Amino acid sequence: MGPKATCPCGGSLPRLHVRTWIEPVVASTQVAGSLYDAGLLLVVKASFGAGAENSSNHSTSPSPREGVEDQQQKAISNFYIIYNLVIGLTPLLSAYGLGWLSDRYHRKISVCVALLGILLSRLGLLFKVLWDWPVEVMYWAAAVNGLCGGFSAYWSGVIALGSLGSSEGRRSVRLIFIDLIMGLGGFCGSMVSGHLFKQFPGQSRQGLVLTACSVSCATFALFYSLLVLKVPESVATPSKARPTVDTVSGTVGTYRTLDPDQPDKQNVVEHPLSPGKVKPQKIIIALLFVGAIIYDLAVVGTVDVMPLFVLRKPLSWNQVQVGYGMAAGYMIFITSFLGVLAFSRCFRDTTMIMIGMVSFGSGALLLAFAKETYMFYIARSIMLFALIPVTTIRSAMSKLIKDSSYGKVFVVLQLFLTLTWVVTSTLYNEIYQLTLEKFVGACFALSSFLSFMAIIPIGIVAYKQASWLKYADITER
Numbered sequence: 491m492g493p494k495a496t497c498p499c500g501g502s503l504p505r506l507h508v509r510t511w512i513e514p515v516v517a518s519t520q521v522a523g524s525l526y527d528a529g530l531l532l533v534v535k536a537s538f539g540a541g542a543e544n545s546s547n548h549s550t551s552p553s554p555r556e557g558v559e560d561q562q563q564k565a566i567s568n569f570y571i572i573y574n575l576v577i578g579l580t581p582l583l584s585a586y587g588l589g590w591l592s593d594r595y596h597r598k599i600s601v602c603v604a605l606l607g608i609l610l611s612r613l614g615l616l617f618k619v620l621w622d623w624p625v626e627v628m629y630w631a632a633a634v635n636g637l638c639g640g641f642s643a644y645w646s647g648v649i650a651l652g653s654l655g656s657s658e659g660r661r662s663v664r665l666i667f668i669d670l671i672m673g674l675g676g677f678c679g680s681m682v683s684g685h686l687f688k689q690f691p692g693q694s695r696q697g698l699v700l701t702a703c704s705v706s707c708a709t710f711a712l713f714y715s716l717l718v719l720k721v722p723e724s725v726a727t728p729s730k731a732r733p734t735v736d737t738v739s740g741t742v743g744t745y746r747t748l749d750p751d752q753p754d755k756q757n758v759v760e761h762p763l764s765p766g767k768v769k770p771q772k773i774i775i776a777l778l779f780v781g782a783i784i785y786d787l788a789v790v791g792t793v794d795v796m797p798l799f800v801l802r803k804p805l806s807w808n809q810v811q812v813g814y815g816m817a818a819g820y821m822i823f824i825t826s827f828l829g830v831l832a833f834s835r836c837f838r839d840t841t842m843i844m845i846g847m848v849s850f851g852s853g854a855l856l857l858a859f860a861k862e863t864y865m866f867y868i869a870r871s872i873m874l875f876a877l878i879p880v881t882t883i884r885s886a887m888s889k890l891i892k893d894s895s896y897g898k899v900f901v902v903l904q905l906f907l908t909l910t911w912v913v914t915s916t917l918y919n920e921i922y923q924l925t926l927e928k929f930v931g932a933c934f935a936l937s938s939f940l941s942f943m944a945i946i947p948i949g950i951v952a953y954k955q956a957s958w959l960k961y962a963d964i965t966e967r
Contacts, residue, residue: 522707524679578912580636589901600647607638673823684813826877846878851941858931
C-alpha cells in the first residue's frame with residue numbers, strides 16, 4: 491500500500507482519494523452563501539429603509555419611529571416572499587433532470603451546474619451594490635440560480651457523492667460530517683459578514699467588500715468541482731438487489747448492533763424477505779418523507795422569520811449583531827455532529843431523530859417569548875441538536891435504495907423540501923405581518939407545535955422497526 495491520508499469522517503484512504511472529498515466545495519460554497527445571505531438582508535434593509543425615511547419626511551403628519559420600522563419590516567417581508575417564491579419554484583424546471591443526468595452520465599453534473607447558478611446569483615448582488623441597481627434585480631438573480639438547479643440540485647449531488655464514498659454503517663456520521671463542514675463555513679462567513687459590510691464608508695457602496703468576497707468563494711467552489719474533484723468509488727454493500735430482514739433493521743439501525751465495516755454476526759440473516767415484506771419498506775420511506783416535510787415546515791418558518799425578528803424591537807440589532815446571530819445559528823452544525831457521534835453508539839436512528847425534533851421545538855417555543863438578546867442566544871443553545879433529524883432521515887433512506895438511484899431519489903426529497911420551503915416562507919411571512927403588533931413571536935410558537943407533530947410519523951417508524959426486529963428473532967430461531 492502507498493502512503494495514507496486521513497479520511498475526514500474517520501479511517502484512512504489512499505492519498506489519491508483526497509480528491510474525492512466533497513468538503514472543500516461544501517465549505518467554500520457555504521462561506522459564499524453566508525456572506526451572500528447577510529449581505530442581501532442588509533442591502534435590502536438599507537434600500538427599503540431609505541424609502542421609508544423619505545416617505546416619512548415628505549409626509550404632512552410624520553409617523554412615529556415605530557410606524558417607520560413596521561413599514562420597513564413589511565417591505566422587507568414582501569421582498570422575501572417574492573424572492574423565495576422565485577428561488578424555490580424555478581428549480582422544479584431543472585433539478586430532477588440534472589439528477590437524472592448525474593445518475594446516467596456523470597455524478598458531478600448536478601453539483602457543477604448548480605454551482606454555476608450560485609456564482610451568477612452572487613454576481614447579481616455584487617453588481618447591484620456596485621452600480622446601485624434597483625433591488626428587484628435580485629429576483630432575476632434568484633431565477634438564474636433556480637434554473638441551474640439551485641440548492642436542490644446542488645445538495646442532492648453533494649449527498650449522493652458523500653453516500654457513495656461511505657459504507658452503510660458510517661453513513662450517518664459521514665453525512666453529518668458534511669453538514670458540520672457546511673456549518674463551520676457558514677459560521678466563519680457570518681462572523682465576519684457584519685464587519686465586511688461596513689468596510690466601505692460611503693452609503694452607496696456599502697457591502698461591496700462583502701459581496702466581492704462571496705463571489706470569490708463561489709468561484710473557487712465552481713473551479714474546484716470542475717478541475718479537482720473526482721467521483722468516489724462506491725463502497726456501499728454490494729448485495730442490494732433483494733432486501734433482507736437486516737436491511738430493514740439497518741434502515742434505522744443501531745450502531746451497537748451494526749459494525750461500520752463488517753456486518754455483525756447476529757445481524758446476518760440468510761433468508762430474504764418474502765415479497766409481502768418488500769412493501770413495508772415503501773411505508774418506511776413514505777413515513778420518513780412525511781416526518782422530514784413536517785419538520786422542515788417548522789425549521790424553515792423559524793429561519794425565514796428570524797432575520798426580520800432581530801431587526802425590529804425589542805431586539806433591534808445592528809449589522810455586526812446580525813452577523814453574530816447568524817453565526818450562532820451555524821453552531822448547531824457542530825453540536826449536531828457531536829450529538830450523532832455520541833448518540834449513535836447507544837440509540838437507534840429514530841431515537842436520534844426525535845431528540846433533534848424535541849431540541850428544536852423547545853428552542854422555538856422559548857424564542858417566541860424572547861425580549862432580550864441573551865434570551866435569543868439561550869433559545870439558540872437549546873436548538874443544539876436541530877440538524878440531526880433531516881440528515882439522519884437521508885442516511886436512513888440511502889440504505890433502502892440502490893446507489894445508482896441516489897441522484898434521483900435525493901433530488902426528489904430535496905424538491906419536496908424546497909416546495910415546503912416555498913409554501914412555508916410565504917405563509918410565515920404573511921403570519922408575521924398579521925401578528926407584528928399583537929404577538930411578534932407567533933411564528934415561532936407555530937414552529938414549535940409543528941416540530942413536536944413531526945415526531946408522530948417517526949414514532950410509527952420506530953414501532954414498525956421494533957416489530958420487524960422481533961420477527962427477525964423469531965425467524966432465526
